Every structure is written in structure tokens, then in C-alpha cells.
Amino acid sequence: MSQATIERFYAAFAQLDGEAMQACYAANASFDDEAFSLRGREEVGGMWRMLCDVTKAKGRDVWRLEVSDITDHSAHWEAHYRFSATGRLVHNRIDAAFTFDADGLILTHRDRFDFWAWARQALGTPGLLLGWSGFLRDKVRAQAAKNLAAYRSKKG
Template sequence: MSADAIRRFYSAFARLDGAAMQAAYAPDASFEDEVFTLQGRPQIGGMWRMLCDATKAKGRDVWRLEASAVTDRSAHWEAHYRFSATGRLVHNIIEAEFELGRDGLIRRHRDRFNFWRWSRQALGTPGVLLGWTPMLRNGVRAQAAKNLEAFLAKHPN
């Protein structure tokens, strides 16, 4: 297992290459963060393709990704982007955990970030007032799942 696979993944992300990011996952991989819980390369890759496409369409001008402390099991990464739903600028700080297979593909990926910090930036006043509540988090999760379902219907892998 090699940290090079993780570096290649973040290099693809920096280029907003969702297809290359999708190819980095094993067919039966799992992904989880504060918004998504996904199973399998099609769902996970669909999420990355959707996010990359949204950034290309509405925020390439401010897009920046910095990955550091990359090992074969973890990475620290920071994304600077325009949240497509609101147009607000976000600087998200993420700690990632990975499990790679012998083939170098990602089998398990877990990103952790401060949801309240993210929601204050991405959503403005609603995030400030309600970002710490399960109600807002569940609403964001439901909307994200709906968006991903619609994206996958239009753009199957």
C-alpha cells in the first residue's frame, strides 16, 4: 500500500477530474463524511463527479485544494471553493482516513470536518443559527442525497 495512490487521488481532485477520482475506488468501496454515507464506486464516484462539475460551473475562479501529511492511511486537506447552492465562499478543513486494498484502490474513505464551521460559511445566517443542530445537518444530508440521485440519473458512470 502506498501513499502515492492517495497523492494521485488529491492531484485528480485539484484538477477537478471526477472520473479519475472515481477510478481510485474499489468497486465495493465505502465513503462517509458529515454529509454523505455512500457505498460502491458508482455512488462515491458520482458524488465526486457532481462536486467537481458544480465547481467547474460555478466556482473554478476560486477553487484551490491543498493536501498535506499524506500517508497510505490518512491525509489532511483543505478546500477553498464557492458553494454552488449559495455562491458563498468556503474554506473547509478535512482530516481523511483511508483503507487501501492490495491493488492500491481505496476500499474505505472517511472524511471528518467541523460541520458547524462549514455551515456558517456555506449557508450564512441559517448556518450560524442552526448549523450545530441535527435538524440542519439532516436537511443538508437529505438535499445532498436528492442532488446526487438526480445527478446519477442524468450522468450514470
């Protein structure tokens, strides 16, 4: 059941369907990666809906998702997209780990990727020079949280 949930989740992501992605999470789910630390289906789903909506609006032309190595509790995925803040093209390689509740919904989701590699692509020279630093990571996290709060306040 958990592998089917992961497959459903990434199939929805490939189609940029944030609502279907949100439906894969338990009510008390958590999500963590280099940019976000979120709690609850509404907050986690809000992030995916925001990312999907931004990609549809500003980068659908280059959007591509590749998923491999799906198991009952993990997957590898690679996203090709245009980073909305800079317009720069990104190819991010991510390893995801999941736990599930008794209903087969995602309870915890942790994505891991090389932040410096991401920052070099998404931010250019500032990412190259500062992508290794906690300063830039904290700045990215703060901006991501601000963007998500603004998106959620508009969407209700």
C-alpha cells in the same frame, strides 16, 4: 502503494477530474462524511464527479485545494470553493482516513470536518444559528442525497 493512491486521488481532485478520482476506489468502496454516506465505486465516484462538475460550472475562479500530511492511511486537505447552492465562499478543513484493498485501491474513505464551521460559511445566518443541530445536518444530508441522485440519473 496506498500513499501513491492518495497522492493520485488528490492530484485528480486539484484538477477537478472526478473520473480519475473514481478510478482510485475499489468496486465495493465506501465513503462517509458529514453530508454523504455512500457505498460502491459508482456511487462514491458519482459524488466526486458531481462536485467537480459543479465547481467547474460555478466556481472554478475560486477553486483551490491544499493537501498535506499524507501518510499511508490519512491526509489533511483544505478546499477553497464557492458553495453552489448559495454562492458563498467556503474554506473547509478536512481530515481524511483511508483503508485499501490488496490492489492499493481505496476501500474505505472517511472525511471529518467541523460541520458548524462549514455551515456558517456555506449557509450564512441559518448555518450560524442551526449548524450545531442535528436538524440542519439531516437537512443537508437529505439535500445532498437528492442532488446526487438527480446528477446520477442525468449522467447515467
